[in-house]
Amino acid sequence: MVAHPTRPRRKVTRSSRARVAFAMHHGLRERLLDDELLHRLRAVADVEPGEALHEFSTPEAVACLGRAEILVTSWGCPPLTADVLALAPRLRAVVHAAGSVKHHITPACWERGLSVSSAASANAIPVAEYTVAMIVLANKRVFPLAAEYRSAGTSTNLSARYPHLGNYRKRIGIVGASAIGRRVLTLLRAYAFELVVSDPYLAASEAGELGADLVDLDELVATSDVVSLHAPALPETRHLIDARRLSLMRPGTTLINTARGDLVDTAALTAAVQGGQLYAVLDVTAPEPLPLGSPLRDHPHVLLTPHVAGSLGTELLRMGELAVSEVERLVVGVPAHHAVLPHMLGRTA
Incomplete structure (x- = not known):
């Protein structure tokens, strides 16, 4: 059952450094985060090494999900189903470095009480x-x-x-x-x-x-x-x-x-x-x-034109910057500034 829109979002606490993982198309993380943004992220969280996840079935992906407390997603993130969330017991927040979350945020995410945010404004x-x-x-x-x-x-x-x-x-x-x-x-x-x-x-x-x-x-x-x-x-x-x-x-x-x-x-x-x-x-x-x-x-x-109006090239960094800012808020227990709530999905892209 989908959680009521006013249900409190779980906050990421700073009792220990948050662990951040990435799930998106291969090579996209490097275009969303330059050295400066990656330095900001590493200053507040432990960042999973290696490639961003683009599927969740490999032993490496399962191990990564098991450690993740915040998942930074973008285009190409597979759906976060109940089975996937079962592999991520520590996961408390999904920060989407792109626009719509409808492709990967499932009812299981709301049932879990995950904090979800989006870079749609960027x-x-x-x-x-x-x-x-x-x-x-x-x-x-x-x-x-x-x-x-x-x-x-x-x-x-x-x-x-x-x-x-x-x-x-x-x-x-x-x-x-x-x-x-x-x-x-x-x-x-x-x-x-x-x-x-x-x-x-x-x-x-x-x-x-x-x-x-x-x-x-x-x-x-x-x-x-x-x-x-x-x-x-x-x-x-x-x-x-x-x-x-x-x-x-x-x-x-x-x-x-x-x-x-x-x-x-x-x-x-x-x-x-x-x-x-x-x-x-x-x-x-x-x-x-x-x-x-x-x-x-x-x-x-x-x-x-071939779907070029949205973020491309250097414009991807704007979405990456918003995502890093959201992680900075979440790790100190401050709610996401660009939160997405279940009741919003019927009126958004």
Whole structure:
């Protein structure tokens, strides 16, 4: 049975130095933690030597789990099932150096009373930055113009062909007041945009504090110059942007999806783009990747990127730094600053 959301999390005490192990894709730990971050971690905890765990069945993995009090996870961590937790009797906390914990945190973790935290707020930063960049470039029609300029060598009569080109006074619709959606709104306040947001869990007063007007989703898609998706993938959000809502969008609207591919009906979007009505910036798709024959791959109204909006390269260090900060708190008995609780999972990615 899943623990009640208000059930106290177990705290890691400092009666002895905490033992920290890692579970993630091979080679990822070295990209999350540079020498400085690893030094900070070793100053407060004993760090398991060797490679990070990417499966839990080997004798070495079983021995490592048996010693671990804090498990730092990231992409590639296998599910922490009841059988796995039975191998880790000292485990009290899972610190996820990435975004969603849904792939590896199971009901057994809540039953155990584990403290769980996530670096989703750190991963939100590059996604929001990517989104803002795409909004600005989309309103300038950079993508079709760049393709035309590359092939033709010139681009003339822009004012006649794109009379509404530009960012001044454009209406930007944010779907989902998630950590990323909120950060996008915060960044967009520096521009001369009209901002609207749609989220069933958001109050009008909260939207106002974010600099946006709260509207229902149909109004948002029907009146925005750019519609940017930041909602979680849930059964009720599958095909949130379907053929009907795509038909509500005004000609020339740009749809940006950096959230989850299933939020959009790909077949309906393909038809709308091919009909010349819409533009799209897609960092995620359903399926992912799109088939090689998909018309969205080379359509001049579409920018397709390979899931690059989230943390990559140097941006991984930001998530590693957050994870180290969480461990520093936990080893002295202070609750995680970025805790994840069971009741939050129904509203997050």
